[in-house]
Amino acid sequence: MVVCFLIHTVCPLTALSPAECRVVYCRVFGPEEGVLAGEGRQLSALAEAVPGEEAPVLQEADVGVARLRAGDPFAQEMSAVWLGVQSLGFTLVCQPHENLLLAQGTLRTLTRLCLDHLHLLGPGSEVLLRSDRIDVLLSRLLPHGQLLFLNHRFAQSLEKEVSAYVSK
Template sequence: MVVGFVISTVASDVTRVIFSFMFELDGAVDVATTDQLRALRKEQAMHVACQVQSEYSFLRASSQSLAEVGMTTAMTRGGGGGGGGAGEDEKAVHEHGLFRVRPGMPFTGDDSKVVLWQATAGAGYALVCEEEENRVVAAQVLCLLVQYLQEHVKSAEQPAAEFMLKSDRVMTVLHQFLPNGQLLFLNHRAVRQLEKEMEVLLQGK
């Protein structure tokens, strides 16, 4: 079971949740009011977003350090100062990772959660899964979500604005490939079929 899906900023100093949807709020059934439920969802989404931001920043810093070392080595050996490295276009970066969220707030219950994430073009995409979930399938579904959200929703210039203004399109893509938080084993034919159905649903949105 996938617990939630979160899209957040990763390219700025301030972490911001752009879009979030929680399929299941374990241990939250006793929340008394709608406002409390909404506050809990926001807390969960922000917790994931902040951790994705931290992981992304660490990977970017490590990659740049390695690139600088490689460039220094090449120059020492008489090579030219080739392109890429620290000057790499931000839009071309595609990082990914995995981390655990320990039992307790903001995700209550006795089991940890596993978060798989990808980041590209200044936005981070994260699936919050139960500990025992198939991570290979989760990674495949996350890749598909990122691919189709990039194609059908995101504007390269203002990704955050596009996601917020077109949340109905985000929900359509999300529920097509992750119905009720259930991971699907998808071969090429199944993906193509879901893609055709999704394009019909997205018409006019």
């Protein structure tokens, strides 16, 4: 199960001081929601633990997996799958027994949809104003935090649904 999805800022590590990392969007799934409510400082620490470098396109984006120790900010050990695209980092925090390849594929799909339809990297983009659209993407791709195996037909129908919702 996915516990948390984050969109946060990333910069080359030499240019980023710990105080400059920002959590732009966060969605928590399941019982951990109450634990993380109001824990912005700890989520910033989580985002800082996920490295990132600038990358020009999604195919060349930095991607990786990190093991999070118990107690920072989760009560038990977790796995974080991250993807850095230019100045944004996208992170899925999963339970340690999850299929990390499936999580990585889901994260790539989610990142592509966010970048294509929400124009997150464009000038003047405001992720906070588009949080409802990100919630719709998450509810389709990660219902209640469950990773789904996506076939081609479902991916196409999701693409059409997202396009219709965004055009409203």
